[in-house]
Amino acid sequence: MIKDLVAVVLxxxxxxxxxxxxxxxxxxxxxFAGQYRIIDFSxxxxxxxxxxxxxxxxxxxxxxxxxHLAAGWSIFNPELGEFIYEIPPxxxxxxxxxxxxxxxxxxxxxxxxxxxxKHVLILAGDHVYKMDYGRMLDFHKASRAAxxxxxxxxxxxxxxxxxxxxxxxxxRVIGFQEKPxxxxxxxxxPDQAYASMGVYIFDFELLRELLIKDxxxxxxxxxxxxxxxxxxxPQAPVYAYPFGRDxxxxxxxxxxxxxxxxxxxxxxxDLAGVDPHFNLYxxxxxxxxxxxxxxxxxxxxxxxxxxxxxxxLDSLVCNGVIISGGLAIDSVLSPGVxxxxxxxxxxxxxxxxxxxxxxxxxRKTIIDKEVYVPPGTxxxxxxxxxxxxxxxxxxxxxxxxxxxVF
Numbered sequence: 001m002i003k004d005l006v007a008v009v010l011x012x013x014x015x016x017x018x019x020x021x022x023x024x025x026x027x028x029x030x031x032f033a034g035q036y037r038i039i040d041f042s043x044x045x046x047x048x049x050x051x052x053x054x055x056x057x058x059x060x061x062x063x064x065x066x067x068h069l070a071a072g073w074s075i076f077n078p079e080l081g082e083f084i085y086e087i088p089p090x091x092x093x094x095x096x097x098x099x100x101x102x103x104x105x106x107x108x109x110x111x112x113x114x115x116x117x118k119h120v121l122i123l124a125g126d127h128v129y130k131m132d133y134g135r136m137l138d139f140h141k142a143s144r145a146a147x148x149x150x151x152x153x154x155x156x157x158x159x160x161x162x163x164x165x166x167x168x169x170x171x172r173v174i175g176f177q178e179k180p181x182x183x184x185x186x187x188x189x190p191d192q193a194y195a196s197m198g199v200y201i202f203d204f205e206l207l208r209e210l211l212i213k214d215x216x217x218x219x220x221x222x223x224x225x226x227x228x229x230x231x232x233x234p235q236a237p238v239y240a241y242p243f244g245r246d247x248x249x250x251x252x253x254x255x256x257x258x259x260x261x262x263x264x265x266x267x268x269x270d271l272a273g274v275d276p277h278f279n280l281y282x283x284x285x286x287x288x289x290x291x292x293x294x295x296x297x298x299x300x301x302x303x304x305x306x307x308x309x310x311x312x313l314d315s316l317v318c319n320g321v322i323i324s325g326g327l328a329i330d331s332v333l334s335p336g337v338x339x340x341x342x343x344x345x346x347x348x349x350x351x352x353x354x355x356x357x358x359x360x361x362x363r364k365t366i367i368d369k370e371v372y373v374p375p376g377t378x379x380x381x382x383x384x385x386x387x388x389x390x391x392x393x394x395x396x397x398x399x400x401x402x403x404x405v406f
Contacts, residue, residue, distance in 0.1 A: 001054045002134060003081065004118035005201075009042055010104055011125035012059025017260045020391055020401040021368060025064035027259070028125035031351050031369075033271050033280060034318040034334045036289045037068050038258065044287045046123075046263060049133040051054040052082035055111060056125065057104050059089055070135075072290025087111060093215070100222035101198075106211040117204050122224070124198040128267060128278065129243075129255040130285050131199070136241045141202045144242075146236040149173065150199035151176070151347050152243045152255050159183035162195035163225040165240045173238040176229050194240055196225060197255060206236070249285075251278045262395035265366060268332045268349050272316045294320030294335055301325035301341065308341050326356065340375075348380070368402035377406060 015027025028039035076082035166175030242255030298308035325341030336353035363380030
């Protein structure tokens with residue numbers, strides 16, 4: 001276990017662009033890849049990096065995240081110095097909710113001071129990736145950095161939507177731009193730029209000083225990207241850690257912010273493919289989650305004459321799924337899903353306990369939890385008709401919200 005570091009996971013994101021999936025839950029608690037929640041990936045990275053001191057800061061509609069953390073992540077032993085604490089806003093230093101990423105940490109300085117870590121790892125709880133934070137910590141120590149920022153390589157065009165890091169030949173940060181129109185590029189690579197992943201390692205004492213100073217500044221937005229980093233790098237050693245630099249697997253450089261419906265749908269459907277970019281089946285890097293006690297998946301009826309055959313092709317199928325004479329293609333079927341006879345589900349994401357009645361046709365659709373789709377329903381074939389009933393993304397993904405009654 002890495003003993004001199006505490007991980008702080010920011011898990012209070014509202015996730016407006018992912019609505020209506022975030023109507024009843026925070027973005028980190030949105031189900032992903034059938035049986036996981038988005039926050040499971042950051043937490044699993046901690047576990048696989050031997051980090052067992054974790055604080056999760058929740059805020060927006062935190063009930064779903066709280067239940068998931070209690071059910072799936074109560075695995076640490078305080079007697080061994082391990083813990084995972086969920087901390088909602090406590091109004092300890094005022095009467096405001098978290099005003100920004102830096103303010104969220106500032107409002108919880110008391111908890112960090114009690115622990116007395118040497119280093120603090122700050123993470124977002126709403127990204128999908130694999131990363132050994134221990135290697136980043138080694139880089140931080142070897143560089144004698146005050147702050148290390150994990151940086152992902154993106155195209156110059158993509159960089160306009162990120163915080164862009166400018167570095168010298170030694171990876172020291174010499175510039176930082178928040179969503180610039182003309183991004184600074186990587187030395188020797190004029191078409192590429194370093195984008196901040198929102199993953200930081202600070203020396204705790206310095207972090208404490210910075211946050212106290214920032215909290216007293218009425219002009220600050222109390223955000224790491226907008227305020228803390230631009231003020232720090234000119235006066236202290238700040239380094240960029242190249243994400244994926246120690247490539248040992250194909251998905252070592254995979255990082256997704258599934259913050260829109262289209263990005264969320266694409267990342268899920270890719271996982272159901274024959275050769276996905278992200279490997280869920282990596283025994284060396286298991287992804288932990290809460291597993292409900294449900295029966296195995298079952299495929300029933302094999303009546304070719306009546307075209308009543310329970311099948312799933314190029315799909316993720318979780319425990320508790322029953323495909324009863326229906327067909328799923330290029331889809332993600334979460335625990336407890338049922339697809340009844342003569343129905344076809346294609347390029348869709350069905351969340352927990354969704355039931356598809358007989359003779360339905362569902363295409364390029366996300367159906368949130370516990371929705372019953374009555375027999376003969378068609379979704380995804382006539383988007384103009386669908387828009388009268390459901391949200392439809394720019395990419396043509398139909399979303400059936402939780403609680404929908406047809």
